[in-house]
Amino acid sequence: MTLKLKTLLTAVSATALMALSGCGDSGTDKPVATSENPWISEAAEKRADIYTDFTLTSDLSHLSDNQRQMVSLLIDAAKIMDELFWQQTYGDKEALLNSISDPKAKAFVLKNYGPWDRLDGDKPFLKGVGEKPLGANFYPADITKEEFEAFDHPDKVGLYSVLRRDEAGKLTVVPYHVIYKAQLTKAADILRQAATLADNPEFKNYLMLRADAIETDNYQPSDFAWMDMKTNPVELVIGAIETYEDMLYGYRAAYETYILIKDPVWSEKLAKFTAVLPELQKGLPVSDAYKAETPGTDSDLNAYDAVYYSGLTNAGSKTIAINLPNDEEVQLKKGTRRLQLKNAMRAKFDKILLPISEQLIAPEQRKHVTFNAFFSNTMFHEVSHGLGIKQTLTGKGPVRLALKDAASSYEEGKADLLGLYMIKKLYEKGEITEGVMMDYYVTFVASIFRSSRFGASSAHGKANMIRFNYFLEKGAFAKNADGYYVVDQEKFVEAMNSLGNILLTIQGDGDYDRAMELLHTKGIMSPTLKADLGRLKAADIPVDVNFIQGKEVLGLK
Numbered sequence: 001m002t003l004k005l006k007t008l009l010t011a012v013s014a015t016a017l018m019a020l021s022g023c024g025d026s027g028t029d030k031p032v033a034t035s036e037n038p039w040i041s042e043a044a045e046k047r048a049d050i051y052t053d054f055t056l057t058s059d060l061s062h063l064s065d066n067q068r069q070m071v072s073l074l075i076d077a078a079k080i081m082d083e084l085f086w087q088q089t090y091g092d093k094e095a096l097l098n099s100i101s102d103p104k105a106k107a108f109v110l111k112n113y114g115p116w117d118r119l120d121g122d123k124p125f126l127k128g129v130g131e132k133p134l135g136a137n138f139y140p141a142d143i144t145k146e147e148f149e150a151f152d153h154p155d156k157v158g159l160y161s162v163l164r165r166d167e168a169g170k171l172t173v174v175p176y177h178v179i180y181k182a183q184l185t186k187a188a189d190i191l192r193q194a195a196t197l198a199d200n201p202e203f204k205n206y207l208m209l210r211a212d213a214i215e216t217d218n219y220q221p222s223d224f225a226w227m228d229m230k231t232n233p234v235e236l237v238i239g240a241i242e243t244y245e246d247m248l249y250g251y252r253a254a255y256e257t258y259i260l261i262k263d264p265v266w267s268e269k270l271a272k273f274t275a276v277l278p279e280l281q282k283g284l285p286v287s288d289a290y291k292a293e294t295p296g297t298d299s300d301l302n303a304y305d306a307v308y309y310s311g312l313t314n315a316g317s318k319t320i321a322i323n324l325p326n327d328e329e330v331q332l333k334k335g336t337r338r339l340q341l342k343n344a345m346r347a348k349f350d351k352i353l354l355p356i357s358e359q360l361i362a363p364e365q366r367k368h369v370t371f372n373a374f375f376s377n378t379m380f381h382e383v384s385h386g387l388g389i390k391q392t393l394t395g396k397g398p399v400r401l402a403l404k405d406a407a408s409s410y411e412e413g414k415a416d417l418l419g420l421y422m423i424k425k426l427y428e429k430g431e432i433t434e435g436v437m438m439d440y441y442v443t444f445v446a447s448i449f450r451s452s453r454f455g456a457s458s459a460h461g462k463a464n465m466i467r468f469n470y471f472l473e474k475g476a477f478a479k480n481a482d483g484y485y486v487v488d489q490e491k492f493v494e495a496m497n498s499l500g501n502i503l504l505t506i507q508g509d510g511d512y513d514r515a516m517e518l519l520h521t522k523g524i525m526s527p528t529l530k531a532d533l534g535r536l537k538a539a540d541i542p543v544d545v546n547f548i549q550g551k552e553v554l555g556l557k
Contacts, residue, residue: 052542058305070197078257085311118316135248160217203232223325235260256311266303323382362484368442380419392510402510413463
């Protein structure tokens, strides 16, 4: 079946190819006409109120003057990543914003980085806008999957390149460091300036190597350097990293930034858990062949206050934990780093998760919805990315490539389930002592409803749908006579293990057909779930948070 990308993108003309010299990726967007009422419908206009504001700040009093100046520079670099993400996901940001006179519509465009509602299946919310292209601005508008498969080029599945058409209309591959050269050079220069202010030598080295990475698209040396950082109070994640925005194939990485301040007290509590990964890998609920790899243990697990998000990380729903790097070779040799964003997590728990539990969880089980369980479930989700298998057992190469556009959904679904598996095992060993296991299970169920409100179009959204439908079918939770959900602990554990087995097996086999079958049958929003989410909407519970952030908030110049 031919799948054509629609709207907003066109083949690169000779004029657009001039951008390859460093003027950026111009795109060929069709902004909506200026209108007093640009909304598609009244319902779409009401969607603009689904976010609740939250100020991103942290105590910077322990930072030196140099470190405070450094953070200010990092924010400057982050803003460039934001500009680049706009080009990757939409195209001409200013043309779109200038075409809209309604301030409410303009603000919603900024939250979504375009005219599509990221928390409602990427539906357009402005008049004159068609469907969001699955390939965003990474591919020509008229490309088909058949044409892509027939295209013979060694970097056609590369993380750091876009596909365009030459003057003859033939596909060509353009590296990021070519098409975005001007912006990347500027961002790299800022990172090198920041490095001169870094008091921590490992962080200084990382900033220098990351500057090189941004200019060359060679991220691995800086990923290894990032793994060696242990004591730096300021943390930076920057560059082309996650592939969620490429919903055509899941190949292309999008630009993003996190700037974080380490919380030493909470970090000390978390330090002991990564050492147990190899032991837990052996006990995974799957046959031995699918857990033969040994996860790296040179990983760290720390808590942070987030002070700045940009690019993909700031679009729509906000990330509350990070597990990086994604490079499979670095993961096998060094493991990963897990960064828990405590202030952002607390905001979602207080403003969203607790109100959801009041609406959907049975009164007698609401006591089990706790911040400790929410924090732990999120933390061990990130830790569990290191479990399972990275290379297929069937000769199909890395799981990421074998599962194509399904890869991200399966990785997120696997991490959700194995995170609970880890908590259960560590609780049984006495390594986790806070609360009872029902806290983690009931909080997990409440979190499904929170995440389901982001829609079913993203990798996380599809993983949520599979889990909700599978668990409901297996009786892990069910509605009582009053319409509230009740968790059955025994059936919950059975469903957790059996679905974990399915996901790990599909990953290990690189079985794309089976992966898509499960997505098509269970990765969908059921009428039952839609009705439940309608109750949350009627109760005016926010869907997600909008960050108030920047130098002024932090008291920086």
